[in-house]
Amino acid sequence: MFLNYLKIAWRSLLKSKVYTLLNILGLAIGLSCFILISLYVLDELSYDRYHAKADRIYRINSDIRFGDSEMHMAETPDVMGAILKKDYPQVEEYVRLYTNSGSQHLKKGDGYLNEAYVAHADSSFFRVFSFTPLAGDLDKALSSPNSVVLTESMALKYFGTTEVVGRPLQNIRGQVFDITAVIEDMPANGHFRFDFIFSMDNFPYEWGSYLSHNFHTYLLLKEGVGAEDFQPRLDQYIVDHAMPRISQMLNVKTLAELEASGNSLAYSLTPLTEIHLYSDRSSELSPSGNIQYVYIFSAVALFILLIACVNFMNLATARSAGRAREVGIRKVLGSRRGQLVVQFLTEATLMALLAMIIALVLVVMVLPYFNELAAKSLSMELIRQPYFLLFLLMLPFGVGLLAGSYPAFFLSAFRPIQVLKGTLTMGAKGGDFRNVLVVFQFATSIILIIGTMVVYRQLAYIQTKNLGFDKEQVLVVENTWVLENRAAAFKNEVLQMAGVQSGTYSGFLPINGSYRNNQSFSKEAVMNSTSGFNMQRWQIDYDYLNTLGMELVAGRNFSSAFGGDSSAVIINETTAQMLGYEDPIGKKIYQVGDYATGAVNGLEIIGVVRNFHFESMHQQIGPLCMVLNNHSHMASFKVDAAKIPALLSGIEDKWEDMAQGMPFSYRFLDDDFTQMYRAEQQVGQITLIFTALAIVVACLGLFGLSTFIAERRAKEIGIRKVLGASVEGLVQLLSKEFLRLVLIAFLIASPLAWWAMHTWLQDFAYRIDLSWWIFAGAGILALIIALATVSVQALKAATANPVKNLRTE
Structure with missing residues (x-):
């Protein structure tokens, strides 16, 4: 039975080649966009999760208000980690990173190379964070002064081999470091990435300061202890250790007195796995991501996929009159409604599977360009992961069910007697639903157009604003x-x-x-x-x-x-x-x-x-x-x-x-x-590309829908031409319904787009105003796109020979 469904579905697809091509192409574009953005989102969400103890690692943050100045830092005093471990049994281990010393200039041959990705770390670094050793003992690698751990690529760069434990490495100041271990290159999806890790023991610093904040400090908390559980200990640290020094300097006795004067000091914890997306403090170890952009791209991916599914529904319901006799005959010959539903869902799923194959080919082709655009190093290796592979296998079936559900139930509900007698009327219900789908498509497209315009206007504002200094040349x-x-x-x-x-x-x-x-x-x-x-x-x-x-x-x-x-x-x-x-x-x-x-x-x-x-x-x-x-x-x-x-x-x-x-x-x-503003530029470029693709997908559906409506009204158009209607009048007749739907979409999209972009702009202290002409321009652009798409078929129908369409009457 299933093979019979497939055979009939395949014949049906071949019978309507234009319809099949439009649907598969639209679905393929939607699926490829969805897969690409899914790879991006999964990569953003994966940051720092490769550490074995990631769920127990937290970074200490500092929030200081002094006078009218506020500082929100990712750094702490040098003494803080050791004191917290000594005073509170909830702390299993701590580690500090120091990067303010800048780059190192290391000797290779007769010259020196500048290495920017360097840090000093405590000997506990490898007991907190997880990296793969290639040579040496990581437990002891940073326990002695003048020791250094290299990554694999640096060992090969300087020595041509990873067997370098015990060999010296000299910097431009004449200091000689002992290489104690080699690790695999740190993964790209981490909030820090170093090539050289030097021992903290050989770093010159005025140790013992309670008020100078220069170190990134991480705590490994014991099982069952969370950030909220430990927060009272951080508050107590301020009372016990920071306030005595603040009192000497500012002549205030208590934390309450300090806060009453308008000043404050607070420490908090950020889970390791949230640093990349949820933290944007001063002195972050690498450029931060933004959870807002993850939400934005996820929504864009979902909307593009939904637009492609909407195309399917629109085209399938538009073809309903053409398939009405098929449904009537099948029912007369004994087919039950459930069997017809399965048949139509099989057709939808078959198209989704074909679209998925094309989409995967497209993803492989464009992934290098997408990586360059998004500053990522995504690969198809992720697709081979069991969970993602299962997701991809289920996706076309989910899309097939989603896209084919309404057409399946709509078409299978036709009454055979009315169909075979020729008295079937489609009624307003099917047309109304198609109109809702068109409005959804163009409302989404208009939101994306407005979003792209606002992002690019903000970037242009940043580039042209008087900065107070001259950055050129x-x-x-x-x-x-x-x-x-x-x-x-x-x-x-x-x-x-x-x-x-x-x-x-x-x-x-x-x-x-x-x-x-x-x-x-x-x-x-x-x-x-x-x-x-x-x-x-x-x-x-x-x-x-x-x-x-x-x-x-x-x-x-x-x-x-x-x-x-x-x-x-x-x-x-x-x-x-x-x-x-x-x-x-x-x-x-x-x-x-x-x-x-x-x-x-x-x-x-x-x-x-x-x-x-x-x-x-x-x-x-x-x-x-x-x-x-x-x-x-x-x-x-x-x-x-x-x-x-x-x-x-x-x-x-x-x-x-x-x-x-x-x-x-x-x-x-x-x-x-x-x-x-690299992150904002990436958002603008990616949004622009996917907005264009969303519009293309929407236009494919609109083109197909206008084609079928023109075919259904062919005889009406012929009669009107015989009675003297002009080509311009007929084009207006066929186009005005679609233009009305775009206007409705604009009215729905504008307030939603205003809210979304107003929220995004709040992240900028200096920003553009959301001018009315941005929304008007997006609406006019959507109207032009819709008119251009529909007019092609409207003009073709209006210029057709009426004799040909009326010959059978």
Whole structure:
């Protein structure tokens, strides 16, 4: 019996080739989009789950409010992990990671290579996190000073083999490290990924600080202990260990008194498996994902699949008149309704299976391009996983049942007597349902169009907004600290080159990822809970403001003509407003020099710089000050764009002469700025592509539906033409119903799209307004698309020879 169903289904599909092609193509596009986005979503949800103890690992977060400044950090004091393990039996183990030391320059042959993915870690690192060893004993790998663990790719890069345990590795400062283990490369789906892990024991740091937050600290809690259970211990840690130091510095005795003054300190735990999608704190170890985008892409995938299923329903019900006699004859010959339902569901499932085969081929073809677009490394290996393979096997059957259910029950309900007598009327019910489906398709498409327009407008706003500095044609030469006493000579040599307008040394640039330095300051010489505040403190030279095009709104820049500028400071407008001085020039602020005693150093305000964005536009511009210091961490040069190729060659030659075998590394500031919004760009590009595909799928259905309606009304059109109807009038007649449905879809989609994009924009401190013309433009675009799709068949029907259609009457 089942083979008979398949045979009849196959013949039915071959009989209506256009109908079959439209349905299979629409389903294939919908399924391929669904599979691609499913791979993306599953990868996002899989972060850090490969650790054997992932369900018990938590990271400690810090939330600090001091003055009018708030900090939400992923870092803690160096002492915190050890104290929590000692005081509370719920802590099985702790581990700290330190990454603020920057990159390492490691010797290979006669030169040095710059390695950015490095960290210092406690010896407990491999007892908390799970990585596959290739050589060495991970339990003891970081237990001695000057030890280092390499990944497989780094061992091969430096030594050509993984059998390197016991061999030395030297950095540019002459330190020699003992390689104690080699591990497999860390998986890409982790919130940190290092190539070198150095022992914490050999790291120079002023240990024992309770108020300096510089370490990522992770706790391995015992079985049955969760974040909520442990939270009271974190609160008690503040009372027992942090408050005595805060009291010395701010002259407050209790946590309640600190909070009453408008300040606060709080610690919390984030589960390891939630860090990637749910945390976006300062100093994250890698760019975070966003659970909102997972929801958005999941919804897009589901909607595209539903649009494809809607196409099937629409086309199948539209063909109902053509298959009515088939149903009537089958019923007269003894077929029961259940058998007809199975027959139609078999046809739908067969088409879904064929569409799935095509969809898998499409996924294999486009996956490399999708990976490049989404900055992922997805592979078809995931499909081979049992759970996903089962999902793919069940998907076409689920789609077949979903897409074929209504047509199956609709077609099988025809009465044979009415059908065979020719008295069957389709009634309004089937047409009304088809209209609902068309409205759903275009409402979804309009929402996607509006979403894409808003994302791209926000990105354009970010790119064109006045940032308060000039990011164009700024060449950044990295790692200039290796030049040591040759740094000034290097800068002067570059400044002499044609096309170089100015240059500066600094440790800070106004982009995300540039090293940050939050410090405590006071309005008064004696710091207390009301006069103290936190802000960024940047070290710059005389040429920093000029090179980056920053504008002073009051006072002056640092100058070698003023001998006292070493104890001077330039603040931004946010700081000036926070201080409350009508004229801050000449006033002093006081920097905390010793957190233990609260001792401060006075700095005279000599200038106020116009606010500039030194973090992404997700955050408000916070307080910032700049002090004079020839910090040669990196050099930035304002250059002539037309001379960049020649300049790069010349600068590289100077570098090779002065940098002792260090590779020349550079970047452009505008590229760094663009990278800050990489996630939003990916969302925009992916949404644009899938919006276009959703519209294509919807148009396939609309094209097929208009084709069948034109066929059903062929004789009516012939009569109208004979009676003098114009081609334009007939096209309007056939098109106006669809255009009415698109207008209804627009009215439904607009408020939903407004709510969704308003919610998305709230994540930006600086954002566009949702102008009415965005919605109007999306509606007009949808109307044009629908009109263009329907008009093809409407024009064909209106220009057909009426004699041919009326010949049989």
